[in-house]
Amino acid sequence: xxxxxxxxxxxxxxxxxxxxxxxxxxxxxxxxxxxxxxxxxxxxxxxxxxxxxxxxxxxxxxxxxxxxxxxxxxxxxxxxxxxxxxxxxxxxxxxxxxxxxxxxxxxxxxxxxxxxxxxxxxxxxxxxxxxxxxxxxxxxxxxxxxxxxxxxxxxxxxxxxxxxxxxxxxxxxxxxxxxxxxxxxxxxxxxxxxxxxxxxxxxxxxxxxxxxxxxxxxxxxxxxxxxxxxxxxxxxxxxxxxxxxxxxxxxxxxxxxxxxxxxxxxxxxxxxxxxxxxxxxxxxxxxxxxxxxxxxxxxxxxxxxxxxxxxxxxxxxxxxxxxx
Amino acid sequence: xxxxxxxxxxxxxxxxxxxxxxxxxxxxxxxxxxxxxxxxxxxxxxxxxxxxxxxxxxxxxxxxxxxxxxxxxxxxxxxxxxxxxxxxxxxxxxxxxxxxxxxxxxxxxxxxxxxxxxxxxxxxxxxxxxxxxxxxxxxxxxxxxxxxxxxxxxxxxxxxxxxxxxxxxxxxxxxxxxxxxxxxxxxxxxxxxxxxxxxxxxxxxxxxxxxxxxxxxxxxxxxxxxxxxxxxxxxxxxxxxxxxxxxxxxxxxxxxxxxxxxxxxxxxxxxxxxxxxxxxxxx
Numbered sequence: 001x002x003x004x005x006x007x008x009x010x011x012x013x014x015x016x017x018x019x020x021x022x023x024x025x026x027x028x029x030x031x032x033x034x035x036x037x038x039x040x041x042x043x044x045x046x047x048x049x050x051x052x053x054x055x056x057x058x059x060x061x062x063x064x065x066x067x068x069x070x071x072x073x074x075x076x077x078x079x080x081x082x083x084x085x086x087x088x089x090x091x092x093x094x095x096x097x098x099x100x101x102x103x104x105x106x107x108x109x110x111x112x113x114x115x116x117x118x119x120x121x122x123x124x125x126x127x128x129x130x131x132x133x134x135x136x137x138x139x140x141x142x143x144x145x146x147x148x149x150x151x152x153x154x155x156x157x158x159x160x161x162x163x164x165x166x167x168x169x170x171x172x173x174x175x176x177x178x179x180x181x182x183x184x185x186x187x188x189x190x191x192x193x194x195x196x197x198x199x200x201x202x203x204x205x206x207x208x209x210x211x212x213x214x215x216x217x218x219x220x221x222x223x224x225x226x227x228x229x230x231x232x233x234x235x236x237x238x239x240x241x242x243x244x245x246x247x248x249x250x251x252x253x254x255x256x257x258x259x260x261x262x263x264x265x266x267x268x269x270x271x272x273x274x275x276x277x278x279x280x281x282x283x284x285x286x287x288x289x290x291x292x293x294x295x296x297x298x299x300x301x302x303x304x305x306x307x308x309x310x311x312x313x314x315x316x317x318x319x320x321x322x323x324x
Numbered sequence: 325x326x327x328x329x330x331x332x333x334x335x336x337x338x339x340x341x342x343x344x345x346x347x348x349x350x351x352x353x354x355x356x357x358x359x360x361x362x363x364x365x366x367x368x369x370x371x372x373x374x375x376x377x378x379x380x381x382x383x384x385x386x387x388x389x390x391x392x393x394x395x396x397x398x399x400x401x402x403x404x405x406x407x408x409x410x411x412x413x414x415x416x417x418x419x420x421x422x423x424x425x426x427x428x429x430x431x432x433x434x435x436x437x438x439x440x441x442x443x444x445x446x447x448x449x450x451x452x453x454x455x456x457x458x459x460x461x462x463x464x465x466x467x468x469x470x471x472x473x474x475x476x477x478x479x480x481x482x483x484x485x486x487x488x489x490x491x492x493x494x495x496x497x498x499x500x501x502x503x504x505x506x507x508x509x510x511x512x513x514x515x516x517x518x519x520x521x522x523x524x525x526x527x528x529x530x531x532x533x534x535x536x537x538x539x540x541x542x543x544x545x546x547x548x549x550x551x552x553x554x555x556x557x558x559x560x561x562x563x564x565x566x567x568x569x570x571x572x573x574x575x576x577x578x579x580x581x582x583x584x585x586x587x588x589x590x591x592x593x594x595x596x597x598x599x600x601x602x603x604x605x606x607x
Contacts, residue, residue, distance in 0.1 A: 041510040042431035049422035049441070049485065052478025056456065057444055063455035074458070120348075123341065130342070136594060137349040143590055143597070144356075147539040148557040149579035152564060153359050156370075156572055163358055166374035195352065202601045255448050258541040262561060278542075281450055286546060291454050298450040305448060 068296035073289045085296035095297070097272050098280040101186060105276060106253040109190035114245055116197040121204030122234075135205065139198035150192070151262030155179055158188040179263055182273040189259050189274055200245040207241035208234070236321040243320045247312050251305055257282070277301060363576040370572050386581075389574030392567065393559055394551045397578055400559040404538060407472050407555055411537040414476030415484050415529055420522070422479050423488035424514045428500065438489075444482045449542065457546060471547040472540075476533075484529045487600065491525035492518060528600035531593035535586050556582045 068085055070078035089095045124134055144150050157163045158178035165175035178184045215233045224232065260268060260276040268275030268283070281301070285294025362370045363385050365378045373379070390397045425431070426438050460471040479485060499521070500513045508516070519526070541557045548558055560582060563575055590597065 038429045038510075039431045042425045042429045042434075045421045045425035045429065045510070045514070046437070048418040048477060049479035049482075052418070052475060052480045053440070053444070055459075056475045056478055056480045057447065057452060060452035060455035060459065061447075063458075064451055064453075067454060074461075123345065130345075134345055134349065135598070136590075137353060139598070140356075140587075140590060141352060143535055143586060144539075144583060146541075147583065147586070148541055148560045149582045152560065152575060152579050153355055155564075156576075157355055161371040163355065163374055166372070170374065199601055202598055206601075251446060251448075255450070258557075261541070261545075262564065265564070266561075278450055282542075282545075285454055286457075291458075295454050298448070298454070301448055302451050305446075309446075 064295040064298055067292050068299050070292045072292040072295075074291055075289075078292065081292070085293050086300070088293065089296060089300065094272060094275065094280065098268070098275040098277055101268075101273065101275055102254065102277040105186060105190055105193070105256070106250060109193035110246070110249045110253050112190070113194045113197045113249060114200055114242070116194060117200035117245070118204055118238075118242070120197070121201045121208060122230075124201075124205060135198075135202065139202055142196040142199040145192060145196035146258055148258060148262055151259045154188060154192055154259065155263045158184075180270055182271040185264070185270055185273045189256070189263060189276075192259050193253060193256070200249060203245055204238070204241055207238055211237045239320045240322060243312070243316050247309055250308060250312070254278075254301065254305055254308075359576050360580055363573060363580050365573060367571060367573045370576075385573035385577040388571070389563075389578040389581075392571070392574055392578075393563060395554075397559070397581060399552070400554050400556045401581075403469075403553060404555040404557075407469050407544070408534055408537045410469060410473030411476040412530055412533050414473060414478075415481050415533045416526055418477055418479035419481065419484040419529065420488050420519065420526065421514070422485045423492055424510075424518055426485065427489045427492035428513070428518075429510070441482050441485055444480075445486060453543070453546065460547065466547055467550045467553045469553075472537075472543060481533070484533070487529060488522065488525050491522055495521050524596060524599070527593065528596040531589055531596050532600060534589050538586055 067078060069080060069082060071081050071084075072078035120138060124131055141150075159165075160175075160177035160180065162178075164178065168175040176184075178188050211234065215237075216229055219229050219233060255278055256276055257278040260274045260279045261282070264270075264274045264279075268279050277297070278301070281294050281297045284290045284297065357376055358374070361376045361378055362373075364381050364383070365373065366380070366382055366384075369379070393400075422441070426434065426441070456471070457466075460466055463470075465471050465474075475481075495518065500508075500517050503513050503517055539557065541561075544555050544558050545561075548554060551562070554562065560575075560578060563578060567575060
């Protein structure tokens with residue numbers, strides 16, 4: 001994987017994740033020796049960020065960690081209850097159900113979304129005619145997919161009289177109210193997530209463009225067919241991008257909220273079948289003002305996401321290929 | 325005859341591929357096109373016509389929807405615009421300042437702070453939202469736009485710091501060193517060299533900030549509860565609750581009104597959006 005910093009012309013995909021895992025020696029290339037007086041300027045330039053870090057990010061983080069060990073309803077002072085919120089979580093059937101719903105949603109829709117993204121990126125590579133237009137068309141849903149408007153549209157499309165059933169009726173198939181059936185409602189949300197495959201696809205396209213042409217030329221001279229070239233060149237050189245997309249999309253999917261909120265009418269129904277984690281957190285914290293419990297849930301979410309990312313990094317040693 | 329075989333086959337393959345890609349694009353965009361078409365149809369027809377061409381064109385959905393809530397829809401559009409403008413100003417200024425420090429200044433703990441900044445990008449908002457709510461309600465900022473704008477003035481959208489650090493690193497150091505030799509201080513280097521040379525990065529930041537803020541639902545839902553403070557997404561969701569399933573037409577019409585600004589940003593900012601995702605990997 002090319003690790004040069006992004007050039008102004010938008011060369012290599014340099015990601016947050018890469019930056020974090022980057023080897024320390026290379027990071028500071030080109031930094032001139034410490035100059036006198038920089039410290040004060042740094043204070044000036046970083047002041048807004050630093051105030052934000054303390055007041056908006058780190059401070060509230062610490063506070064919510066504290067609140068997660070309390071009983072707090074916003075009106076009276078927080079009461080220390082130790083680990084009670086956490087033990088309550090695992091006795092709360094709605095919480096466990098919501099955890100299951102979220103895991104299903106994440107681990108089914110993200111692989112499908114990435115498979116679609118990769119498949120389309122492979123079809124679109126090679127400077128084909130109309131590339132820019134295809135890319136735009138496939139990318140547009142990614143920009144709109146998180147909005148309330150699209151969630152409203154989804155609710156109608158998969159409703160009893162919705163577009164899907166109207167189309168099915170043309171073929172003589174009698175559909176049903178997909179969003180109001182507990183077995184299918186979550187599926188409609190997953191479909192929405194897959195629909196937004198355009199963003200990871202654009203990242204794949206950028207990655208594909210980084211693979212030097214001469215690798216393929218050399219392989220072709222050695223008599224490798226297209227499948228062999230794909231297996232031995234494209235796929236291994238693309239694994240860092242696959243890894244990056246995977247980490248990013250998993251983190252994002254765990255936090256899906258708007259679509260579940262709007263499609264279910266704000267309650268995660270029918271029968272809690274679309275009660276995604278963050279929706280339940282919202283209902284607990286801002287619906288029933290159980291802020292201690294909501295904070296505990298937030299920290300547990302952070303643990304899940306953090307743990308999953310660590311596992312991803314550890315596992316990446318076995319399948320992600322770095323050619324440098 | 326023989327040599328033409330493979331070429332013909334490649335030709336057919338290419339035609340099939342394009343046909344497939346076009347069909348897929350059509351299927352993907354169909355719901356959007358259908359929503360646009362339906363917004364011009366009377367309610368009864370929305371449930372009977374899966375086609376795109378309305379048998380009669382009717383603007384009542386738009387006029388009805390515009391006035392269906394407590395305030396005319398323009399009120400919510402203006403509220404959203406205020407939040408977006410404040411966020412734009414905040415992100416462009418505060419993130420570029422922080423990025424300048426990380427990209428060009430030497431100071432103690434730079435690596436550590438940089439790592440802290442990177443990790444804050446990944447932090448789910450849920451971990452901070454409850455105490456933020458408490459803080460903002462003590463400041464009596466609930467039902468104002470301040471909880472949505474002030475954090476941006478304090479560079480909490482660290483993703484854009486990262487984006488700009490990447491960009492600044494690509495600008496040749498010789499330029500600012502020459503300016504320093506001519507007696508320019510860091511403020512002047514930042515204002516007169518870095519910012520003018522970073523217009524693509526600033527444009528990318530502006531477009532993403534615009535789209536994300538415009539679409540943002542979670543924080544606006546929490547901080548804005550009085551109808552006159554509603555932004556477009558909150559107004560739309562109230563609309564769903566208020567009308568239920570009875571007036572899909574006007575609901576669609578207002579949904580489209582809410583998507584038009586994003587669509588325009590997409591049309592004009594495509595180049596920056598694609599570059600922004602490709603270099604930093606965020607949707």
